[in-house]
Amino acid sequence: MEDLAATLPMLLMGAWLLPLVSFALIVFLGPSMGKAGIKAGYLATAAIGTSFLLSMAALVLWLNGHGSELGTSHHGQTTYYTGQWYSLMEIGNLKLTIGYYIDSLTIGMFCMVTLIATCIHFYAQGYMHDELHEFTDPEITTSDGGKFTRPGRYHRFFQYMSLFCFSMLGVVISGNLAMTFVFWELVGICSYFLIGFYIERKSACNAANKAFIVNRIGDFGMLIGMMAIWASLGTFNFGDEQDATGQVLRNEQGDVANPGIFSHVRSEKNHYALKVPAGMAMLAGGDGDHDGDHDGHHEDEEGAQQAEHHDHDTASSGGSAPAGYYLLIVAGLGIFCGCVGKSAQFPLHTWLPDAMEGPTPVSALVHSATMVAAGVFLVGRFYPVFAPEVLLVIASVGCVTLFMAATIAITATDIKRVLAYSTVSQLGYMMLALGVGGWMAGMFHLLTHAFFKSLLFMCSGSVIHAVHTNDMTEMGGLRKKMPYTAITMLIGCLAISGAGIPFLIGFSGFHSKDAIIAQALNFAQANDNPLFSIFYYVAAIGAAITAFYMFRLWYMTFAGKPRNQERYDHAHESPKVMYVPLIVLAVFAVGVGWPIPGPSVTNLLEQARPAGTVATETGAVLTGLTYPNEHHAHPIPAGDTHATDAERKRADAIHTEANLVAFSTALAGFLLATMFYGLRKIDPTDVRQQFARTYRFLINKWWFDELYDAIFVRPVLVLAKMISWNDRTVLDGIVDGSVRTVKLVSRIDNLIDRLLVDGLVNLIARWTYDIGASLRSVQSGKLSWYVMAIVVGTVTLFVMASFVLRI
Amino acid sequence: MTNLLTQPVGVSHYMAVGAVMFVCGIVCMATKRNALGVLMGIELVLNGANINFIAFGSAYLQKDSAMSLGLDGQLIALFVIVLAAAEAAVALAIALNFYNNHHSIDVDRADELKG
Numbered sequence: 009m010e011d012l013a014a015t016l017p018m019l020l021m022g023a024w025l026l027p028l029v030s031f032a033l034i035v036f037l038g039p040s041m042g043k044a045g046i047k048a049g050y051l052a053t054a055a056i057g058t059s060f061l062l063s064m065a066a067l068v069l070w071l072n073g074h075g076s077e078l079g080t081s082h083h084g085q086t087t088y089y090t091g092q093w094y095s096l097m098e099i100g101n102l103k104l105t106i107g108y109y110i111d112s113l114t115i116g117m118f119c120m121v122t123l124i125a126t127c128i129h130f131y132a133q134g135y136m137h138d139e140l141h142e143f144t145d146p147e148i149t150t151s152d153g154g155k156f157t158r159p160g161r162y163h164r165f166f167q168y169m170s171l172f173c174f175s176m177l178g179v180v181i182s183g184n185l186a187m188t189f190v191f192w193e194l195v196g197i198c199s200y201f202l203i204g205f206y207i208e209r210k211s212a213c214n215a216a217n218k219a220f221i222v223n224r225i226g227d228f229g230m231l232i233g234m235m236a237i238w239a240s241l242g243t244f245n246f247g248d249e250q251d252a253t254g255q256v257l258r259n260e261q262g263d264v265a266n267p268g269i270f271s272h273v274r275s276e277k278n279h280y281a282l283k284v285p286a287g288m289a290m291l292a293g294g295d296g297d298h299d300g301d302h303d304g305h306h307e308d309e310e311g312a313q314q315a316e317h318h319d320h321d322t323a324s325s326g327g328s329a330p331a332g333y334y335l336l337i338v339a340g341l342g343i344f345c346g347c348v349g350k351s352a353q354f355p356l357h358t359w360l361p362d363a364m365e366g367p368t369p370v371s372a373l374v375h376s377a378t379m380v381a382a383g384v385f386l387v388g389r390f391y392p393v394f395a396p397e398v399l400l401v402i403a404s405v406g407c408v409t410l411f412m413a414a415t416i417a418i419t420a421t422d423i424k425r426v427l428a429y430s431t432v433s434q435l436g437y438m439m440l441a442l443g444v445g446g447w448m449a450g451m452f453h454l455l456t457h458a459f460f461k462s463l464l465f466m467c468s469g470s471v472i473h474a475v476h477t478n479d480m481t482e483m484g485g486l487r488k489k490m491p492y493t494a495i496t497m498l499i500g501c502l503a504i505s506g507a508g509i510p511f512l513i514g515f516s517g518f519h520s521k522d523a524i525i526a527q528a529l530n531f532a533q534a535n536d537n538p539l540f541s542i543f544y545y546v547a548a549i550g551a552a553i554t555a556f557y558m559f560r561l562w563y564m565t566f567a568g569k570p571r572n573q574e575r576y577d578h579a580h581e582s583p584k585v586m587y588v589p590l591i592v593l594a595v596f597a598v599g600v601g602w603p604i605p606g607p608s609v610t611n612l613l614e615q616a617r618p619a620g621t622v623a624t625e626t627g628a629v630l631t632g633l634t635y636p637n638e639h640h641a642h643p644i645p646a647g648d649t650h651a652t653d654a655e656r657k658r659a660d661a662i663h664t665e666a667n668l669v670a671f672s673t674a675l676a677g678f679l680l681a682t683m684f685y686g687l688r689k690i691d692p693t694d695v696r697q698q699f700a701r702t703y704r705f706l707i708n709k710w711w712f713d714e715l716y717d718a719i720f721v722r723p724v725l726v727l728a729k730m731i732s733w734n735d736r737t738v739l740d741g742i743v744d745g746s747v748r749t750v751k752l753v754s755r756i757d758n759l760i761d762r763l764l765v766d767g768l769v770n771l772i773a774r775w776t777y778d779i780g781a782s783l784r785s786v787q788s789g790k791l792s793w794y795v796m797a798i799v800v801g802t803v804t805l806f807v808m809a810s811f812v813l814r815i
Numbered sequence: 816m817t818n819l820l821t822q823p824v825g826v827s828h829y830m831a832v833g834a835v836m837f838v839c840g841i842v843c844m845a846t847k848r849n850a851l852g853v854l855m856g857i858e859l860v861l862n863g864a865n866i867n868f869i870a871f872g873s874a875y876l877q878k879d880s881a882m883s884l885g886l887d888g889q890l891i892a893l894f895v896i897v898l899a900a901a902e903a904a905v906a907l908a909i910a911l912n913f914y915n916n917h918h919s920i921d922v923d924r925a926d927e928l929k930g
Contacts, residue, residue, distance in 0.1 A: 789926025791853060795845040 012073045013089050013254030016066055016115075017108050021093065023062035023118060024177040030055035031170040038163035044140040045163025052166035053129040056173050060122035067115050071607050074112070077615060086111055086619050089254045090183050090247035090268070101242050107183030109246045109389075113451065113616035116609065117180045117385060120455050123596070124377040124462045125173045127589035129166070131466050132369035134586035135473060136165050146476070148208055156208060165205060165367070172198040176378040180385065184244035185234055185269070185343075188389075192230070192346065192382065196223045199379050203366040215362035222359040226349015233342020236335055237393075240288040241272045246389070270392045270618065273336070280620025282395065288332035288339075333395065333628050340398035343390050344405075351383025351435045354409040358712055361428040364478075368469030371424060375431040376462035381454055384438045388451045391442065392618040396627035396635055403443025403531075407546045410436030412710055414553040418560070419706040422478045423468045426561050430504065431461055433550060437524055444543055445635040446527030447621050451613050452601070453524055456516035460503035460597040464558075466590055467497035471565055473586070474579040475572075480564040482575055487566035489579045494566045496590040501562045503597040505555035505678060510671045511664075516601030518670070519610075521551060526641040526666035533662070534624075534636035548673050555677025563685035641666070829870030837863030850910045850920040854903060861899045865892040 034041070034048045041047035074087055092107035108114075139160035148156040175198050178191030197220070204216030238244060248256045249266035257265040264271055272285040347353070352360035360380070364371055374380065387394075387402065394402070413432035420426045434457050441450035470493040471486060472478055487494035499515070506521040508514010525547050532541040570576035581587065600609055627633035640659045683689045696703045708714065786797075809815050819827055840859025847853050872888015914920050 784929075787929050789923075789929035791922040791925075792845045792848075795841065799841055799845070 012069060013091075013250070013252065015069060016089055016110050017091060017093075019062050019066040019069070020108065020110060020114070020118060020181055023059040023066070023122060024174065024181055026055040026059045026062075027052070027170040027174040027177070031167055031174060034163055034167040034170065038167055041163060044160050045166075046140060048163035048166045049129075049133045049136075052170045053126070053133065055170060056122060056125045056129050059173070059177070060119070060126045063115065063118040063122045067119050070112060070115050074615065075607060086616055088247050088616075090245065090250055092183060102238070103244075104186050105184060106187055107245070108181050109183040110181065111616040112612045113388065114180055116455060116612050116616075117381075118177065120458050121173070121176055121180065121377045121381075124458055124593070125169075125176075125373060127593050128369050128373050128462065128466065129169065131372075131469070131586050131589045132165065132169065132367075134583045135369050135469055136162055136367065139165060145206065145208060147206075158208065161205070165202075168198055168201045168205075169369075169373070172202065172373060172378055176382060179382045183246060185237065185246070186244045188386065189227075189230065189234060189346075192350065192386075193227065195350070195379050195382055196220060196227070199223075199363065199374055202370040202374070203363045205366050205370065209365065211362075212365040215359075215365040219359040219363050222356050223349040226346045226356055229342045229345020229348075231342070233339045233345065236288075236339040236342060237269060240291045240332070240335055240339075241269060241285055242287065243268060243272075246270055273393045274618070274620045282392075282620070282625060284330050284332040284336055288335045289330065290332070292332035292335050330628065336393070336395050337397055337629070340390075340394040341401060343393070344387060344398060344402055347383035347387045347439075348405060349383070350386070351380045351439070352409075352432050353383070353405050353435065353439055354412060355712075357409060357413065357432050358709075358716060360432055361425050361709070364422070364424040364428050368424070368465060368472060371428070372462045372465035372469065375428065375465060376458040380431060380435055381458060384435060384442070384450065384454045387439065387442050388447060388454070391447050391621055396625055396633050397629050399443050399445065399635065400627070400630065400633060401443070402439050403543055406436045406439025406441070406443050407543050408436070409433070410440055410550045411546050412436075414550050414557070415706055416709050417557040418553065419703060421480050423471065423480050423483070423561060423565065424465070424478055426480075426557060427461070427464055427468055430464075430554065430557065433554065434461065434504070437521070437547065437550065440543060440547060441524040441527060444528050444531035445621075445625075446524055446531075446638050446641070447617055448610065448613050448638055449520065449523035449527050449641075451616075452610055453517075453520035455609055455613075456503070456520040456597075456601045459593055459600050460500045460515075460517060463496060463590060463593040463597050464500040464504065466586075466593065467493050467500060470582040470586055470590065471497075473582055475575045476578070477575060480561065482572040483565045483570075484568045484572075485566070485570040485576060486579055489576070490566075490581045492581060492587040492590060496587070496594040497566070498562060499594045499597055501558040505558050506551060506670055506674045507678075508671070510667045513602060515598055516596070519601035519603065521674075522667055522670045523610075523642070525551070525670045526662055527638055529662050529666050529669075530636045530638070530641035533658075534634045548669050551670055552673035552677040552680075555674040556681045557677075559678050559681035560685050563681060567686055568688070826870045826873060829866055829873075833863045833866035833870065835863075836860075836866065839863075848921050848923050850906075850913065850922050853922055854906050854910070857906070858899060858903070861895055865895050868892045868895070 030052045033051060034045075038045050038048050041051065077087065088109060088111035090107065090109045092105040094106040096104040096106065098104075139162040141160055142157050143160050144155050144157045150156050172195070175191050175194035179188055179195060182188040182191060200216045200220045203219050204212050206212040207216075234244075243266070245266075245268040247268045248264045248271050249268075250256055259265045264276065267275070272287070274280040274282055349356045360375070363374060366374070410433050413429045413436060417426050417429035417433060420429060434453070438450045438453050438457070441453060470490065471483065474486070474490060474493075475483060477483075503515035503517040506514065506518040508518030508522075525544070528544040528547045532544040602608065603610060622637050622639055624637055625635040640655055641662050642659060643663050644656050644659050684692050684695075705711070819831060822828075836859050840856045840861075840863055843856030843859060844853050845856075847856060868888040868891045870888070872886065872892075910920050913925060917924060
């Protein structure tokens with residue numbers, strides 16, 4: 009235990025910082041790394057590969073230290089290590105630190121992210137080989153109609169990939185909210201760089217901007233959440249402060265000395281049940297005195313009043329929310345807002361499909377293990393703070409997203425767009441799962457989805473690499489040409505559809521989707537309100553649609569006859585460096601979810617479950633809202649003594665129903681797709697004509713882009729035009745007018761200066777000169793003349809004095 | 816108008832001599848091109864003026880001798896003589912320098928500073 013507290017942070021720090029080192033090296037030395045920077049690819053791959061090995065070492069150490077706890081359901085504090093590496097600054101109470109929070113979720117995420125990123129790095133070395141030499145962009149024609157050619161940017165691609173991995177690992181390991189936010193933004197900027205990798209394409213530029221700007225909207229909400237938390241709790245740390253051996257620091261009374269956010273909301277004393285922290289209650293204007301002990305002390309003096317307060321404390325059944333409860337909701341919604349942006353949830357989902365403009369390895373990374381996963385991960389990490397009302401919002405958003413994106417994916421013909429909408433839909437699944445109380449189900453699906461979605465994206469990249477188009481209507485029959493890709497993609501499709509043998513075993517998606525549907529059903533049963541059953545139905549229908557569009561994709565790409573013979577003839581299997589990662593990922597897509605006893609993914613995740621989140625909870629504002637125990641959605645192990653027989657029976661029933669529903673819906677979707685595209689019993693064009701209106705609605709992506717265009721973009725443009733007009737005519741007019749006036753005045757001034765002032769000076773000068781010139785003849789230098797002049801002058805004066813003036 | 820030639824010698828006669836000397840000096844200055852000649856003319860002019868001073872300072876014109884020594888004219892004449900001597904010395908020095916530079920003392924050739 010003591011060793012782990014020191015070694016785990018070291019190992020994970022190494023795994024976290026290696027991509028940064030690779031990034032820094034490539035930034036400074038990239039262009040000189042071999043021919044066209046080819047060694048940059050090796051360096052980045054080596055860095056992330058080593059990160060993976062370090063993460064695996066951390067996992068092994070963890071299993072060694074805590075493996076015995078696996079499989080036993082705990083109801084107490086989660087095992088975690090937290091601490092700080094570096095303090096950025098301290099202003100008053102505000103401490104900004106680079107710290108870590110390591111539990112089994114952190115380690116699991118580290119292994120998943122680094123493994124997938126390693127595969128993608130290998131794959132990208134093959135995929136990006138075009139960038140090794142002069143690159144002629146096929147999608148750009150220059151203004152004179154020629155081809156656009158630029159130097160390759162191979163090293164820059166890997167530079168950003170390294171930074172991306174570093175940022176994502178930073179989000180995962182982050183020990184406090186401020187640090188999370190920093191790396192959150194770093195992930196955002198990396199996605200901006202990579203989506204806009206083909207910067208010369210206008211569509212890529214727009215997509216990068218869109219991703220960045222839409223994410224800012226979410227981050228604004230996140231900032232509000234952070235402010236609410238900071239202002240009320242005065243800390244950003246997730247976990248309680250620990251000593252060097254990983255033990256929580258306690259004061260003399262045995263209380264936690266420096267509690268983190270989680271302990272504030274779900275304190276040990278309160279048996280980890282959600283309670284409004286004193287700070288929030290104080291900030292909201294109530295008295296902060298919500299501690300059970302204090303209530304006892306004051307009871308004599310103000311018995312009645314205190315009793316009322318006590319009611320507020322345990323307001324779960326009371327009906328009116330305790331003071332500060334709304335602040336807790338605001339904090340939760342704010343943080344969730346950031347996750348909505350990052351994880352492309354409705355209504356901020358529009359950036360994700362456009363992000364397909366990036367190179368396919370980027371899509372694979374962004375849409376599986378990193379960017380979008382960050383949002384779901386943060387919801388999972390922050391789960392203890394979410395009040396039941398917030399969870400309901402999360403579930404609703406996830407539900408809408410799941411259904412909407414799934415329907416759009418049915419009609420898309422761009423292979424990457426189908427996958428993009430599938431990603432949005434699966435993220436909706438995760439949010440839905442988290443929102444209905446299925447913490448484990450959501451996190452589980454996050455991990456399994458990362459594997460099969462990166463696999464699917466890389467397969468699609470392999471196909472695009474072979475046929476040089478994204479359009480599925482130009483593909484077909486490719487399975488003969490690309491056997492590896494076809495088989496691995498089929499595995500990916502089966503995994504995402506949740507194929508498996510009910511009650512026994514299946515692809516990874518089978519287990520995670522099953523867990524989600526089970527918890528949705530559990531939630532629907534726990535609440536009388538029939539509205540809450542929608543989550544369950546949508547999850548079930550979504551499973552069918554998922555299977556449908558995934559097999560539609562597979563059939564259109566790999567089965568049947570080639571639709572474009574020329575492209576078909578040109579197609580070839582990708583090089584080894586590309587399909588070997590596919591096989592690796594396919595193996596994980598199959599097996600990562602298997603419920604093996606001991607160190608299975610579910611058991612590992614269960615160990616990181618935030619304390620107190622399995623207990624049944626009810627809302628304080630929406631009193632009809634009940635969150636059931638997630639463990640009661642699956643067969644309860646015999647060793648669990650807490651469960652009653654009734655609960656056992658109900659859990660078994662839920663498990664059976666969910667299993668059958670998940671299986672049958674997926675099968676239905678699969679069969680439908682086979683009818684349409686595999687066996688061609690039904691012609692899709694007929695259906696399209698039959699439901700022309702629906703088809704138009706779906707092919708235009710529910711008109712979301714147009715809607716946002718009309719609601720936000722156009723008004724802004726109109727406003728901008730008005731301001732521009734104002735600038736041009738009014739402001740510029742004033743400026744221009746004053747300029748013109750000044751010019752006129754100065755011209756007049758110039759005239760006065762030149763004519764009047766200069767003229768006067770010149771005139772005097774000329775006079776002086778003329779007089780001088782005329783007088784020079786007098787100075788003849790002849791003495792005799794001078795004497796004559798004196799005499800004549802004297803005589804003249806004399807004569808004048810005598811005769812004229814008569815003096 | 817009295818005829819000066821028939822009168823005994825008085826102030827008027829001195830004045831006549833002074834005037835003649837003055838005019839002679841002026842004419843000499845105006846006509847001579849030799850610098851020494853010009854100097855001589857200057858001397859004549861100054862001494863013509865001196866005669867006038869002396870004439871006006873004579874006892875004939877002194878009505879109230881108790882009020883003065885009666886030597887005003889003579890004193891001024893002495894000053895003029897001193898002045899003339901000084902002036903002659905300076906003028907001769909100039910003439911010498913001029914000669915050194917021009918190998919002549921023709922005053923009409925000293926016109927480098929004309930306007």
